[in-house]
Amino acid sequence: MRGEIIAIGDELTSGRIINSTSCFAAAKLFAAGCELRILSTIGDDPALIIATLRQALARSGFIIVTGGLGATSDDLTNEAVCRALGRTLVFYPEVLRKIQANSHHLSAQARTALEKLAWLPNGAHALHSEARSTGYFLVDQGKPAFFLPGVPHEMRALLVDAVLPRLAVWENQPPLQIRQRLYRVSGLNEDEINRRLAELEHCDLRVRIGYYPVYPEVQVSLTIRAAAAVTATEADALLDRFDAEIKHLLGRNIYGLAEDSLEEVVGGLCRDRGLSLAVAESCSGGLIAAAITRVPGSSVYFRAAVVAYHNELKESLLKVKSATLATHGAVSAAVAREMAIGARRISGADLALSATGIAGPGGGSSEKPVGTVFIGLSARAKTLAEPCFFTGNRQQIQASTAHRALDLLRRFLLADQD
Amino acid sequence: MRGEIIAIGDELTSGRIINSTSCFAAAKLFAAGCELRILSTIGDDPALIIATLRQALARSGFIIVTGGLGATSDDLTNEAVCRALGRTLVFYPEVLRKIQANSHHLSAQARTALEKLAWLPNGAHALHSEARSTGYFLVDQGKPAFFLPGVPHEMRALLVDAVLPRLAVWENQPPLQIRQRLYRVSGLNEDEINRRLAELEHCDLRVRIGYYPVYPEVQVSLTIRAAAAVTATEADALLDRFDAEIKHLLGRNIYGLAEDSLEEVVGGLCRDRGLSLAVAESCSGGLIAAAITRVPGSSVYFRAAVVAYHNELKESLLKVKSATLATHGAVSAAVAREMAIGARRISGADLALSATGIAGPGGGSSEKPVGTVFIGLSARAKTLAEPCFFTGNRQQIQASTAHRALDLLRRFLLADQD
Structure with missing residues (x-):
């Protein structure tokens, strides 16, 4: 129709x-x-x-x-x-x-x-x-x-x-058999995804694969469009076959399907494992916490967030050591780690994410340009920090920071189950 | 053309x-x-x-x-x-x-x-x-x-x-004279704005007024569309005349023009007055802080935010009294006031906003249904709290809460200058 x-x-x-x-x-x-x-x-x-x-x-x-x-x-x-x-x-x-x-x-x-x-x-x-x-x-x-x-x-x-x-x-006439699946992909850019999936593109005329960068992630669509003569069962089977291939080729870079959001996926992992979560933010300014708490039912696992813009507040609210700040600077892996540890301690949470960086437009230097961000993650057994270099304007850098932080936690929790 | x-x-x-x-x-x-x-x-x-x-x-x-x-x-x-x-x-x-x-x-x-x-x-x-x-x-x-x-x-x-x-x-023929101004309005719904501006609508065929609810605010547009025979000066004068009328009729409900955002306007007021700002959030989950820190240069006035979801964290992180929580419940004007006072104290800020409420979909009761929110504001001389009743889904209630909190601070700072 x-x-x-x-x-x-x-x-x-x-x-x-x-x-x-x-x-x-x-x-x-x-x-x-x-x-x-x-x-x-x-x-x-x-x-x-x-x-x-x-x-x-x-x-x-x-x-x-x-x-x-x-x-x-x-x-x-x-x-x-x-x-x-x-x-x-x-x-x-x-x-x-x-x-x-x-x-x-x-x-x-x-x-x-x-x-x-x-x-x-x-x-x-x-x-x-x-x-x-x-x-x-x-x-x-x-x-x-x-x-x-x-x-x-x-x-x-x-x-x-x-x-x-x-x-x-x-409608009077039988419809086309249309199936579509949308994959939400993190950690790979469009070209890399295209290269991995290229082999699937031309093996069946009824199958189309589309690539859509939707900042800061990439979405991949799989569309089956078959004439009405094809039965629903055949169309489903075709979808399932290509779906399995795409999942195999992209693996854990697929964080969800269609309407899934990264914060829902991460929240679901925390809830299923009975783990509570806290956040310590600087450059992302509350965006990580806002993403987590957007999800209905997040109060089950989310405990608290502290947004500390200035060094003395990182010390007083998050218990970051003044020596660490003096030695490494506020934008450093060491401070990201201490912020995450601090957030976990003051809230009693099992896990904490942290982010400290330069969202711009001011504040950059040749050593640490705008877009330099350290993301920290602290769990009971382990604390880590990851350096990131994002491009774009202030809001894009903040959004990338929140997205990457949530994705880091997702991969950490999935690796844990291996 | x-x-x-x-x-x-x-x-x-x-x-x-x-x-x-x-x-x-x-x-x-x-x-x-x-x-x-x-x-x-x-x-x-x-x-x-x-x-x-x-x-x-x-x-x-x-x-x-x-x-x-x-x-x-x-x-x-x-x-x-x-x-x-x-x-x-x-x-x-x-x-x-x-x-x-x-x-x-x-x-x-x-x-x-x-x-x-x-x-x-x-x-x-x-x-x-x-x-x-x-x-x-x-x-x-x-x-x-x-x-x-x-x-x-x-x-x-x-x-x-x-x-x-x-x-x-x-183009061969001289262009139309086109002027447009866009007003961003808070605190009035579309009907109320329409009623206030109705008298302006039909007094000049070259003038059009449009109303656009852009959740959670309303935008009003003033468009002058005059034939090329009208000079640029005449078109400017027409725009200015209607602009003055609209500003008179809507007053402080106009928080900004065109590309202004509420968080920029509020940030500008803080910066101009040399006042620093902190935030204590519950139901809005970091959204107030994220809005404030979206603005480039917000580190000049923004100090810190604490998102505390559970009662014991409202006590330990924000110094809300357990007696207040026990007597009034977490969703109350009294707790909103103490959260704002606490945020101001722990951060050393001049001003603090707070929000505590029920964003849903769960957690509502007949006495305090989903959408019940108390917004607090604490300044050196004065602390206040405002009850709000928002409708919509979780994200809309959270967005309304952040918007209303920022607008409360805007009106407070403007009233201060009267």
Whole structure:
């Protein structure tokens, strides 16, 4: 089933906001076996909205339109839909009731303004949503057209809960057999990964391998695209065969699949082993702790973090020795080790990570340029520190530091089980 | 001058990669006074590339095409350009020389593969680039068409260095007068902002006001779009008049403009006043510290942060009294105050922020549901705590907590100067 997405908003065509909703929808639709021909992004221009809607409905099997459904005066989608498809705006009392039920915290005036949201094109069916703003779908020339809010989390929820299930039962012809797996890879660059997997690239026309550096990691995709004549079992077998090859060739550099995050993977290892974790940070400024605690349930293994920017605080809060600071400097393997040991001691954790370095833009020297970072890891039996040299701006160096620290712990815990 | 952007690549239409290049180009073109009608994203499909190129050239004044220029077999743009515009592929020896000069580190085999990059449509002019891949432009029906690589940093460099200067001298008619200001607003929701600014919306057709919730804040845009007959001075005056009105109506809820971030604004206030800052976090898990230290130069005012997840660590690391924890519970205004006082004492900072709450998904109760957060602020003369009730998932509650904490400090420091 071939469709297209139309995202509406001046904030998108003027580049103020990146169009993340179309990307999210494209990924979900692709995974569901739908082919997207075109993703169009257009401004809040009624004539252009009308022309784009008409063209899309004429050439594609379904359309998804996002944005312009809100209550403010620059939201123009519904009127354009009416003019494009020859419909009238109709008042939907049940939509208003639902909106009002979710708006108790607003003033009476604000709730009145929301009434605009209950006027939908004739023939529209409201889509379920817990959120205040709503979406709808209608059928035109036998094709489904979905209209969703542009606010990312509202759009995502409606796409998954209301659009994908309807599309799945819409189609008449059997779909292509589409399978995809996404591998998240750390510790190898794109060229090295490409070289390792090159032998897999041309042995089957139905198989495609893609490489996507997504800073600071690389993502690898394996896509099986087989005609409907291929059975689901055959497609699964093909996927499994190539999946096994990729896992063999990349080994532990694959830290996870698809939606896995490094902090979830590391957290899972700590939880499974019953180990608690602490962090001592300097240049990464809290980013390691923030990554770890982003994971629901991290309070089970995460104990504490100390971010100490100045030497005297590394001494007072993390018990780093002043002699070590004087001899090696704050950016050194010795200080990274003592920071990790200190974090473990003051928190009583089984494991601690530390990072000290120069995130820039200032503070670099010829001996220790911007991007020089030492990452420490302390466990009961062993403490180690790893020198790293990152490139990029301050935020990239901080992100690389947090990523590498978590990856160091992941490899340490996996090596432990060998 | 009205143009459009066409981004080509299956990695974009399948949602594997977000289309950041079109967003970057849109922002730069908008700032340069060009109007973008449509941003299209299409897959590596020759027929679709041809149809889209033809339609875009027929209806727009210029086009920018990104992607599909590489040396691998899925790069199809140049052949499609030839078929769409009735041109032939021609070998450009000077392009090959340039490419080879930038490819010394590659194997002979890899360098041979790059020869494909030197075959361009008849009439193409190569665009300068330090990078291995190159871009080109050509003129069709009197309109400029630019073809750029899809790799973000290469595309960005060519857009700025080679496309914008050519577009600037291309146009025959004088450009529109375009001005834009973007306001970043905290502490008011979209409806409330809309209501406050409603009176400004319809008093001048050349003025547009847009509202964009960008979680957890709201951004407001003021756009002046005047015909070329309006002088630059008049356009500036119009902008200034509406700018003053918006600032009057939103007051201190505007924390910054355009590229300002809340952490930069707060950091600037600390730096200007010579005040140092510490942080004590529980539910936000390091996010407040990470935000503060993201700012270059934050080491001037930032001293330390402690993330303490468990009660005994709030006692040992932050000197929260066990009686306070027992009486009020960890999620309470009293504990938020003591955490902030503790952070200030152990770090010697002038100011400290704290946050304790329930980020979820577990841990909520009927009395203190998920999203209950207390934010504390301690200064030499005064300590306060503010109860907050956030909605959303764990990450949204954490992000809201960090945002609100920084905003509390911003308002505190501004009130101090009254």
